[in-house]
Amino acid sequence: MPGSLSRLVAALCALVAAGHAAAAQDIKGRQYTPPNYVFSPFVPKDIVTHDVGAIGFQPFVDILAWETFIALNWPVPTPIVQRGVPDPQNIIGGFLTGGGEGGKPSSMPVGPVVWETFKDTNDIYLNPPVRPTSFDTPESIPPACKGIATANPAAARRTLALTSKFGEIVSSVIQADGNRLVDQNRMNVWYEIKLNRVYYDYVVANGFYNSANQKGKTIAFPVSSNSTARDATIKVKAAWKVIGLLGSRQPDDPAKFYTTEALTIDPTTGQCSKQLLGLVGLHIVMKTAQLPQWLWATFEHVDNAPDQATGPVSGKKYNFFGADCAGCPLNQAPGKGSQFPTQVVRVIPVNNVAASNNTLYQTALKTLRPDNVWQYYQLVDAQWGASPKPIGQPNQPKFLANTTLETYLQQPVAPNGCINCHGMYAGSTDLDFQLQGAYPQGANTMKGLAAIFRLEGVGTPRGK
Numbered sequence: 001m002p003g004s005l006s007r008l009v010a011a012l013c014a015l016v017a018a019g020h021a022a023a024a025q026d027i028k029g030r031q032y033t034p035p036n037y038v039f040s041p042f043v044p045k046d047i048v049t050h051d052v053g054a055i056g057f058q059p060f061v062d063i064l065a066w067e068t069f070i071a072l073n074w075p076v077p078t079p080i081v082q083r084g085v086p087d088p089q090n091i092i093g094g095f096l097t098g099g100g101e102g103g104k105p106s107s108m109p110v111g112p113v114v115w116e117t118f119k120d121t122n123d124i125y126l127n128p129p130v131r132p133t134s135f136d137t138p139e140s141i142p143p144a145c146k147g148i149a150t151a152n153p154a155a156a157r158r159t160l161a162l163t164s165k166f167g168e169i170v171s172s173v174i175q176a177d178g179n180r181l182v183d184q185n186r187m188n189v190w191y192e193i194k195l196n197r198v199y200y201d202y203v204v205a206n207g208f209y210n211s212a213n214q215k216g217k218t219i220a221f222p223v224s225s226n227s228t229a230r231d232a233t234i235k236v237k238a239a240w241k242v243i244g245l246l247g248s249r250q251p252d253d254p255a256k257f258y259t260t261e262a263l264t265i266d267p268t269t270g271q272c273s274k275q276l277l278g279l280v281g282l283h284i285v286m287k288t289a290q291l292p293q294w295l296w297a298t299f300e301h302v303d304n305a306p307d308q309a310t311g312p313v314s315g316k317k318y319n320f321f322g323a324d325c326a327g328c329p330l331n332q333a334p335g336k337g338s339q340f341p342t343q344v345v346r347v348i349p350v351n352n353v354a355a356s357n358n359t360l361y362q363t364a365l366k367t368l369r370p371d372n373v374w375q376y377y378q379l380v381d382a383q384w385g386a387s388p389k390p391i392g393q394p395n396q397p398k399f400l401a402n403t404t405l406e407t408y409l410q411q412p413v414a415p416n417g418c419i420n421c422h423g424m425y426a427g428s429t430d431l432d433f434q435l436q437g438a439y440p441q442g443a444n445t446m447k448g449l450a451a452i453f454r455l456e457g458v459g460t461p462r463g464k
């Protein structure tokens with residue numbers, strides 16, 4: 001490695017170590033603002049504001065969002081010791097070190113990353129509702145995937161079924177087709193929900209994985225703050241696309257995505273297969289003392305979709321928009337059985353505050369390592385509520401959507417928007433829908449909700 005690069009890596013190592021020590025000794029000092037930026041594997045406890053004045057909270061909330069994104073996408077040690085804990089010797093995107101074969105740089109692992117080792121929602125909310133396995137137990141493997149999992153241990157880290165618990169109910173109640181998103185290669189997008197140790201401990205200690213135990217209880221997930229050492233409750237919802245290989249309609253460049261091998265179960269045939277997936281969307285939701293209606297940060301791959309107002313950039317390839325499909329209806333869910341690519345546009349553009357932070361963090365990630373895959377992700381925005389009430393009314397922004405996770409819910413109308421929708425329908429469960437997926441299912445659980453959603457038109461395609 002050239003001398004300047006090795007010096008930079010060494011300097012960054014030192015900075016990481018410094019960040020580590022600071023986090024342990026002085027929790028208040030944890031927040032680092034660009035340009036004096038320090039990569040840290042530790043999730044910040046809360047926003048740290050200074051000179052709020054006319055600029056308001058938003059820039060500090062965006063910084064909290066990015067710092068949390070960096071900590072949650074930090075690699076874990078191999079083998080995994082404790083789930084949800086980063087490898088402080090490594091760095092986001094993986095260190096490039098000298099001493100590889102033939103004098104080439106060798107690379108530390110890029111993944112799995114912290115949030116991927118959180119507990120899968122399907123391993124917490126069981127039917128019948130028995131106590132889930134410990135947080136450190138690896139993800140369970142569905143019977144259809146057992147054989148292939150033995151042959152592909154890396155891929156067996158995650159198994160994805162296309163329809164979530166909620167999705168199944170929704171698709172059977174609302175529309176025959178449900179809400180799928182189909183990419184330019186006619187492949188379905190896959191979703192998963194992961195919950196951290198604080199979430200898991202709270203749900204298990206209270207027996208809330210059984211809906212009967214939720215009755216009459218006040219549900220309030222633990223918060224983190226700048227004055228206590230406690231960790232925050234964190235929830236992640238991710239969207240993955242199948243990486244299009246050479247020869248596919250629109251081949252993807254795997255070097256531009258955070259990729260993972262996974263086992264996926266085909267919804268029609270029930271067959272399990274191994275796929276290479278690329279991350280395209282990531283919701284990060286975290287509860288802190290100053291953000292009692294949670295932080296709702298949403299990140300996307302930079303090539304997902306063009307802005308509706310400005311249209312596609314000439315010559316650019318999008319994951320979910322085909323320039324060759326000029327007359328295609330926009331943001332329209334595919335019909336039953338159709339694999340016609342969804343023509344996606346972003347209805348509300350990324351605002352200037354988020355955009356300037358994106359440039360700062362993307363540049364920092366690239367400095368760390370020129371081929372760092374995380375430089376290809378952007379914060380769309382971070383929504384928040386500074387007071388616990390009224391539930392469902394965010395301070396800023398008024399609406400927010402991710403083009404891969406709320407493709408058909410982007411218009412600025414109720415019940416779209418994160419806090420808006422979660423507050424409206426999950427106010428009694430501290431804005432959490434997973435608790436409503438607990439068994440047994442009844443009128444106040446996900447099953448009952450599906451009927452409400454149908455009335456509100458959630459999940460039906462929304463216009464151009």
Ligand code: HEC
Pocket residue numbers: 164165166167193235236237283284285296297298400401402406409415416417418419421422431432433434435437458
């Ligand atoms: C119109 C309603 C609606 C909107 C808008 C919405 N969500 Fe959700 N969200 C849901 C439902 C329903 C689920 C449960 C899905 C499941 O279990 O498969 C969910 C699940 C989640 C989860 C998993 C944890 C949980 O609370 O169940 C996260 C994290 C999440 N949403 C984040 C977001 C973010 C961030 C936004 C805004 C960018 C957003 N949501 C917008 C309805 C909505």
